[in-house]
Amino acid sequence: xxxxxxxxxxxxxxxxxxxxxxxxxxxxxxxxxxxxxxxxxxxxxxxxxxxxxxxxxxxxxxxxxxxxxxxxxxxxxxxxxxxxxxxxxxxxxxxxxxxxxxxxxxxxxxxxxxxxxxxxxxxxxxxxxxxxxxxxxxxxxxxxxxxxxxxxxxxxxxxxxxxxxxxxxxxxxxxxxxxxxxxxxxxxxxxxxxxxxxxxxxxxxxxxxxxxxxxxxxxxxxxxxxxxxxxxxxxxxxxxxxxxxxxxxxxxxxxxxxxxxxxxxxxxxxxxxxxxxxxxxxxxxxxxxxxxxxxxxxxxxxxxxxxxxxxxxxxxxxxxxxxxxxxxxxxxxxxxxxxxxxxxxxxxxxxxxxxxxxxxxxxxxxxxxxxxxxxxxxxxxxxxxxxxxxxxxxxxxxxxxxxxxxxxxxxxxxxxxxxxxxxxxxxxxxxxxxxxxxxxxxxxxxxxxxxxxxxxxxxxxxxxxxxxxxxxxxxxxxxxxxxxxxxxxxxxxxxxxxxxxxxxxxxxxxxxxxxxxxxxxxxxxxxxxxxxxxxxxxxxxxxxxxxxxxxxxxxxxxxxxxxxxxxxxxxxxxxxxxxxxxxxxxxxxxxxxxxxxxxx
Amino acid sequence: xxxxxxxxxxxxxxxxxxxxxxxxxxxxxxxxxxxxxxxxxxxxxxxxxxxxxxxxxxxxxxxxxxxxxxxxxxxxxxxxxxxxxxxxxxxxxxxxxxxxxxxxxxxxxxxxxxxxxxxxxxxxxxxxxxxxxxxxxxxxxxxxxxxxxx
Numbered sequence: 001x002x003x004x005x006x007x008x009x010x011x012x013x014x015x016x017x018x019x020x021x022x023x024x025x026x027x028x029x030x031x032x033x034x035x036x037x038x039x040x041x042x043x044x045x046x047x048x049x050x051x052x053x054x055x056x057x058x059x060x061x062x063x064x065x066x067x068x069x070x071x072x073x074x075x076x077x078x079x080x081x082x083x084x085x086x087x088x089x090x091x092x093x094x095x096x097x098x099x100x101x102x103x104x105x106x107x108x109x110x111x112x113x114x115x116x117x118x119x120x121x122x123x124x125x126x127x128x129x130x131x132x133x134x135x136x137x138x139x140x141x142x143x144x145x146x147x148x149x150x151x152x153x154x155x156x157x158x159x160x161x162x163x164x165x166x167x168x169x170x171x172x173x174x175x176x177x178x179x180x181x182x183x184x185x186x187x188x189x190x191x192x193x194x195x196x197x198x199x200x201x202x203x204x205x206x207x208x209x210x211x212x213x214x215x216x217x218x219x220x221x222x223x224x225x226x227x228x229x230x231x232x233x234x235x236x237x238x239x240x241x242x243x244x245x246x247x248x249x250x251x252x253x254x255x256x257x258x259x260x261x262x263x264x265x266x267x268x269x270x271x272x273x274x275x276x277x278x279x280x281x282x283x284x285x286x287x288x289x290x291x292x293x294x295x296x297x298x299x300x301x302x303x304x305x306x307x308x309x310x311x312x313x314x315x316x317x318x319x320x321x322x323x324x325x326x327x328x329x330x331x332x333x334x335x336x337x338x339x340x341x342x343x344x345x346x347x348x349x350x351x352x353x354x355x356x357x358x359x360x361x362x363x364x365x366x367x368x369x370x371x372x373x374x375x376x377x378x379x380x381x382x383x384x385x386x387x388x389x390x391x392x393x394x395x396x397x398x399x400x401x402x403x404x405x406x407x408x409x410x411x412x413x414x415x416x417x418x419x420x421x422x423x424x425x426x427x428x429x430x431x432x433x434x435x436x437x438x439x440x441x442x443x444x445x446x447x448x449x450x451x452x453x454x455x456x457x458x459x460x461x462x463x464x465x466x467x468x469x470x471x472x473x474x475x476x477x478x479x480x481x482x483x484x485x486x487x488x489x490x491x492x493x494x495x496x497x498x499x500x501x502x503x504x505x506x507x508x509x510x511x512x513x514x515x516x517x518x519x520x521x522x523x524x525x526x527x528x529x530x531x532x533x534x535x536x537x538x539x540x541x542x543x544x545x546x547x548x549x550x551x552x553x554x555x556x557x558x559x560x561x562x563x564x565x566x567x568x569x570x571x572x573x574x575x576x577x578x579x580x581x582x583x584x585x586x587x588x589x590x591x592x593x594x595x596x597x598x599x600x
Numbered sequence: 601x602x603x604x605x606x607x608x609x610x611x612x613x614x615x616x617x618x619x620x621x622x623x624x625x626x627x628x629x630x631x632x633x634x635x636x637x638x639x640x641x642x643x644x645x646x647x648x649x650x651x652x653x654x655x656x657x658x659x660x661x662x663x664x665x666x667x668x669x670x671x672x673x674x675x676x677x678x679x680x681x682x683x684x685x686x687x688x689x690x691x692x693x694x695x696x697x698x699x700x701x702x703x704x705x706x707x708x709x710x711x712x713x714x715x716x717x718x719x720x721x722x723x724x725x726x727x728x729x730x731x732x733x734x735x736x737x738x739x740x741x742x743x744x745x746x747x748x749x750x
Contacts, residue, residue: 003655010660014675018725021673025726312721 005597017096041221042211043415047184048202049150051230053164055238056265057463062193064150066128068135071119073143076110083489088143092123095134098209099123111356117215124169124185125151130447134231152186154275160241160302162266162270163460165191166543168278180204189278191300192460194400196232203227230528233463235263243585244268247578252566254440254547257582260448260557262456264397265591266582267441269301296542297528303395303402306437307564310520310571311365311502312547313386313432313443315450315488318358320375320385322488331357335366341424345371346520361492365502365517367431374430379421383409387475389455395445396457405442408435443518444562447549450489451514451557453482492516493554503548506576509583511592513551513561517571535569543567546574552583558592559583610720615657620662628669634746635666638710642747644678645706672688672718672730678683680717700717703747707740 026034053062070092076085080234085108085383093101104122111120131138131146140146168189183204188197205226210219237503244255248270257266273290290297299305322328336352338345347353347367353360361369387393392407402501406412408429410421428434441458449455456473463469477485493516495501502517519535521544535543546568549558561579568574586592620636627633640662647655663677692705714731722729 003648003651003656006653006656006660007678010678011682014673014679017674021725043653063710534727587699 016177036232039500040210042209042217044182044216044227046207046224048226048228049205049231050152050167050529051202053200053232053234055234055240055241057234057237057290058233059238061160061234061236061238063153063155065153066320067125067149068128068131068146069121069148070123070124071145072108072122073119073145074112074116075114076143076262077109078442080270080388083182084143088141089455090305091138091141092232094168095137096126096130097129106293112437115219118454119145121185123151134304145564152279154279156238156242157274157276158272159238159245160236160266160268161191162269162302163191163236163267163276164275165189165193165195165279166177166275167193179239186279186432191399192232192234193408195398196461196464199230200232202230203343206439230465231463232461232465234253235259235265235458235462236267236460237265237496237589237591240585240589240591241266241268244578244582245272247581251568251573251574252295252301253564253568254305255563255578255582256302256441256444256458256560257586258448258458258560258562260456260472260551260560261454262448262458262473263462263471264458264460265586266300266561267460268298269294271297273297294569299379300399301439301564301566302441303397303399303439305439305564306405307440307545307566308401308434308520308522308547309432309438310434310445310518310547311367311432312446312516312518312571313436313438313547314362314370315492315516316386316389316391316446317370317373317382317430317483318362318491319450319477319481319488320382320486321377323593324356324381324385324397325477326358326373328358328484329485330368331355331372332361332366332372334366336368337558338368338369338371338427340375343424343567345427347371347422348541358487359494360492362488362516363498363501364394365495370430371427375423379429382408382426383412389449390474391414393443396459397441397505398459402441403439404437406435432518440562440564443549444560444565445552446575447560447562448483448514448531449476450492451560453477489554492550496550497554503550503572503576506572508577509552509581510587511583512550513550513552514554515548515579518545518547519571519575520545520547520570522567540567543569546571548572548579548582549585551578553592559586561586603689610654610707613654615664617658621665623664623668624662628729631735634742634744635670636746637666637714638707638740638743639686639746640666640708642750643679643708645689646681646750648685652726666745669729671720673727676718676721680714681710684713699742703744707744711736711740 019533022429051059052064055061066270072088075081089101089104092099092104092118096195107122137253164582166189167186170187174187175181184201188194188200191507193200203226203501206224207220208222209217240257244266245268248255251270255266255268255271256264277286315598334347334353334356335361336347336350348365353364353366353368356366356369360366386407391405393404394402410423413419413421426435430437445455445458453464454473455476456471461469494513495517496507496513497502499502503515523542546565548571549562550561554580561582563575563578565574583592607736624635625666626636639660644659646655647659660678664674667674667677685718690711696702718730721727
């Protein structure tokens, strides 16, 4: 009886144990499996190597320089490890004298915490050549880890700087937006680097590893490599871009060379800066000098610069005039002065243009024609038409944060300033002045519209990986506008080829082009002034912005070349020469094939 | 003063237990020392047959030590031995008249049967399956002679 009782007791305990085992092992299996995996299995993400950017001839524009970063074991600043920490720092300084110890300590302390069990990144980048002689010594040390860390490098330095953009260390704001940046560390901040950041940065890989109680790796369980080394081919030609940079030496402004279908061969904003200084970091003084410069080197004037378009707007307005209320044969008699709303609106030509029709008005840039035309057309029709052509909207270029500019209208003014529109503003808008603001790229896009009859969407990417980026465009012109477009084209041809054309004397291009000059005033001319000062007599910042936008060859338009020189004075004089040289370079590089120049 | 026979037995049993603890520790280190599992089974069966509570308790203790040494489930060997003794051995005895055959079946059931029993439980409760090796044959042979002496 006693034995049976004892055995029953054993059995009961055994059964109770089995019930508990069942609960732990079967019922809570997934819970405890996860818990144990957390202790023993660790996931490590592998940072992808940023993709490279090349130009249309496969020349590297943004590449990765091979280097390493140095990491230090965590918790070394605690009392019991303090000596170890000092020893490691001492050795690093001895082997790599160029290291900044203060920065190293700062980097370490910033990330050191009880909860961090990962190695801490203390030196973000050391060039390959520098680390190699000491690699074997450092790699033997238990507390030091050396891992590959590529660094962005821009071989063309300041060429097309604004367009290419740069990468820099990701800040907390960037990390909040994209958690992956915590691992990668760098992100595209401007230009193409920012716009195609997702594509270029790739996707991280992952390692599943088994660790012991000391968090040391025992075995690698799975390995998934990062999706990296993606290639972005641009439409830019860096040789042409370098040439244009030389042309713009000492000038401030923007230039764009665009295929009439939207592919951009060259896009520059001046002055520019060496992109590599952003990757390595620059001194406070250097940053201060650049950011406080009145020439705004950090601004990509092509898409972020807002300027009055001046007379470059006349071809688009002219097209609106002759397709709405006016006929192509409608003409005015320009007497140089038009009294309007208690003010005198002057034409640039002191003696006036006399009888002027649309062709002459564009060819000789007659302001009076456009003043009078605008009064017939009215501001509403003008602003609506220009907006339909694509102004006051993004061009759609693959660059971040493009500005849209302003096409002034009654509604816009009321909304913006809560003030009434006056008739003089209609006249001012007609010559691209007043509140009228455009970006240089918008003017180039409008020129392509005049050249081909369709509005191309500018783009800088030629191939994303192996996928070719197709040209896209919008049909914005009505049938009537398309029918009367040759009138404007002919007028623009005469601007560059007729002896009375505003650009003819400044051009020396071997390509037959059509274009439009623009001299956009930045200060108002006083009403009582008898004799206007010449541009070069004005103080630099009072001089007009010089525009010249063109397309060529005239008969078979292939490229739009637009140049805008801030405070350059007369459009034809300041920008015409640059544009001519660019066409000649296009010819030399084989982009334009033209046997001989048409005779004027 | 003459010591009572009951006390003498208890002291003897206590000495055996102490010896077993040492021996069991050694056998877990040196695999050529058989764990005496089958011997314990025979002794356990005899104790049950005699309804000797003290012996059953002491042998149970030895079995628990064996389980602990090998990382088996607590009381699993006792439960298994009881099942063997109560339900399986009577059938074997019914079918075999040969004593040697019964001894061999005792040994095989003790070792292989227990291994299968543990495997079954481990599979049901998702525990680590016990490992078996060729030493078991050696243990069966050695313990056959020892059991013969009992």
